[in-house]
Amino acid sequence: MVEEVNRTSGAGLTFTGSAGNGEVGAAYVRWPDGRGGVLTRGAGSLDELRRTAEVLQVVRQSGLPVPRYELLAELPDGIGVVQERLPGQPPARVDRALLESMIALTDRFAGLAAKLPELPVPDLHLLQSGPGFCLHESLQVYGDRTRRVLDWVHEVGRDEPGAMTGDDLVHLDFHTGNVLVDDAGQLTGIVDWDGIGRGDRRFGLVTLRFDAHVTGAVGRGRYSAQLPDVRLDWFDELLDSTLSPGVLRLYWAHMTLRMVDWSIRHHTPADTTHWLDFAESRMR
Structure with a gap:
């Protein structure tokens, strides 16, 4: 992919290593002047990624540690995005x-989209499949249990509220693999802004709660088993006190669909069972 970007743009990037924490993948690169960068395959069209780059520039001016998009290159099979490499790991x-x-950081997303009317409200895909994720078909064919979950997702999608509202900045995949920290553990960056939107910043709390179910105090493996003595009751209480029951149910249905579908198509039956057990704890 680095070679394709160089052929297309003449950027002269050098591959320096693989960034192995994500589900999709990224590469560390170096510009001819020595600056570091991160190359990913962008989700969406060239126009959508240009919009994301413009929005992130505005967000940077508010003081949030987000990367600058330094190059968008049209490739035969997508868009190559070279982002600024932020400090930290x-x-x-x-x-x-x-x-x-991370929870406190979401408060700084409040109202940021009010001056960005071009930002779309994210589609939660509860009534039809999303573009490459949140697929309904996988749950429909996997088994009786996933079909019941899909029926519940459809029910939530037909209820009110049926969509996200608000003027906050929304990071659609706000989990611990998409932040960077310094040696003291302080947050230095928020990455992976594909699908950036306007709506309710508190959506990120539900995304983070799903992630915490598999990463809480057990290291970096997103699908490793949670230790039995890890207690996240405080996080569950925060969700209950921060979100109305209807809104929490809406966001929970989206994350249920997202994680169960992804585990069916990309991981193991044990992972699917793991996510079903967790998702069903709030299905009512």
């Missing part, structure tokens, strides 16, 4: 302090 350990720092 993915957290080696996920604990309550990190989760609380």
Whole structure:
């Protein structure tokens, strides 16, 4: 992919290593002047990614640690995105302090989209499949249990509220693999802004709660088993006190669909069972 970007743009990038924490993948690169960058395959059209780049520039001016998009290159099979490499590294350990720092950071998303009318409200895909994720068909064919979950997702999608509202900045995949920290554990960056939207910043709390179910105090493996003594009752209480029952149910249905579908298509039956057990804890 680095070679394709160089052929297309003449950027002269050098591959320096693989960034291995994500589900999709990224590469560390170096510009001819020595600056570091991160190359990913962008989700969406060239126009959508240009919009994301413009929005992130506005967000940077508000003081949030988000990367600058330095190059968008049209490739035969998508868009190559070269982002600024922010300081820090993915957290080696996920604990309550990190989760609380990330939760506090979402408050800084409040109202940021009010001056960005071009930002779309995210589609939660509860009534029809999303573009490459949140697929309904996988749950429909996997088994009786996933079909019941899909029926519940459809029910939530037909109820009110049926969509996200608000003027906050929304990060659609706000989990511990998409932040960077310094040696002292302080947050230095928020990455992976594909699908950036306007709506309710508190959506990120539900995304983070799903992630905490598998990363809380057990290291970086997103699909490793949670230790039995890891307690996240405080996080569940926060969700109950922060979100109305209808809104929490809406966001929970989306994350249920997203994680169960992804595990069916990309991971193991044990992972699917793991997500079903967790999702069903709030299905009512």
